Amino acid sequence: MITVWGRTTSSNVQTVMWALAEIGLEHERIDAGGPFGGLDTPEFFAMNPNRLVPVLRDGGEYLWESASIVRYLGARYGSEQFWPKDPLKRARLDQWSDWTKTTLVPAFLTNVFQPMMRNRPGERDEAALARGLEGLMKVMRVFDARLAEGDYLGGAEPCFADCVAGVLLYRYFTLEIERTHLANLQAYYDRLTKRPAYARHVMVSYDSMRAK
Numbered sequence: 174m175i176t177v178w179g180r181t182t183s184s185n186v187q188t189v190m191w192a193l194a195e196i197g198l199e200h201e202r203i204d205a206g207g208p209f210g211g212l213d214t215p216e217f218f219a220m221n222p223n224r225l226v227p228v229l230r231d232g233g234e235y236l237w238e239s240a241s242i243v244r245y246l247g248a249r250y251g252s253e254q255f256w257p258k259d260p261l262k263r264a265r266l267d268q269w270s271d272w273t274k275t276t277l278v279p280a281f282l283t284n285v286f287q288p289m290m291r292n293r294p295g296e297r298d299e300a301a302l303a304r305g306l307e308g309l310m311k312v313m314r315v316f317d318a319r320l321a322e323g324d325y326l327g328g329a330e331p332c333f334a335d336c337v338a339g340v341l342l343y344r345y346f347t348l349e350i351e352r353t354h355l356a357n358l359q360a361y362y363d364r365l366t367k368r369p370a371y372a373r374h375v376m377v378s379y380d381s382m383r384a385k
Contacts, residue, residue: 175200178217179226180207182382184282184340185239186227187375192243192336194370196250208381240270240337247333254330266334269319269326273338280305280312281341286348290382310353313345317355324364331368339365343376 175198179186183206193200205211206226213224220228221237229236231249236242244267247256257263284305288297316338319326326334342362346352365371 176230177202178205178211178220178228180204180209181374181377182207182379183226184344187377188239188336188340189227189229189242189246190374191340191370192246192333194374195331195336195368196246196252196255198246198250240274243270243333243336251333254327255332257327257332266327266332270334270337273341277312277316277338277341280309281345285309285350286344289348289350290379291384293384296384306350313353313355313358317358320357320361325361331365335365339371340375343371344379 175193177186177189177193177200179189179202181187181190181202181204186202186206190200190202205217205228211217212226217228218224220230220235223237225237227237227239227242229242229245231245236245244256257266285302288302288305292298323329325331326338331339339361342358342365346359346362366376
């Protein structure tokens with residue numbers, strides 16, 4: 174049995190849970206992090222010295238970092254569609270996984286989502302948010318252009334790169350921000366919301382993360 178430690182509201186945990194469900198692997202999840210705590214124990218430190226979620230245990234082995242976990246799951250259990258065997262085809266997908274972490278996450282989570290969650294309306298730096306939104310729209314146009322190539326990043330069905338890149342779109346499309354209409358991005362998100370694995374593990378309310 175595969176075990177995952179992490180809370181349902183963590184986007185990194187959602188990435189792993191979505192991948193597990195897409196592949197069809199039996200698993201269990203243990204609440205950890207955020208209001209559940211448990212990250213400062215010696216037992217958790219032995220699993221992940223960074224004291225962060227998610228952590229995945231498969232047999233007697235432990236893995237951390239969500240994108241690395243998804244790559245492992247794809248390599249060990251995934252279909253050809255989810256994890257292509259051809260190195261070049263796989264690398265062209267993996268670059269979008271890396272792009273998510275290096276470009277999309279800072280543009281959206283760091284510069285827009287987190288400032289809105291951590292500060293109540295009226296207490297936000299609106300000028301900084303405006304700059305963040307301007308930068309985010311540039312990043313999303315790059316994503317939109319890539320999505321013109323097919324239904325998903327890997328073709329007709331989701332692949333490992335979708336689980337990393339697509340997980341942020343629920344927050345992007347439901348956050349109270351102004352968005353430039355990008356037809357390919359919108360269609361991609363609409364397809365994702367119709368997938369049971371995405372709906373169950375990614376479309377999770379984040380209201381508990383808002384500043385009180």
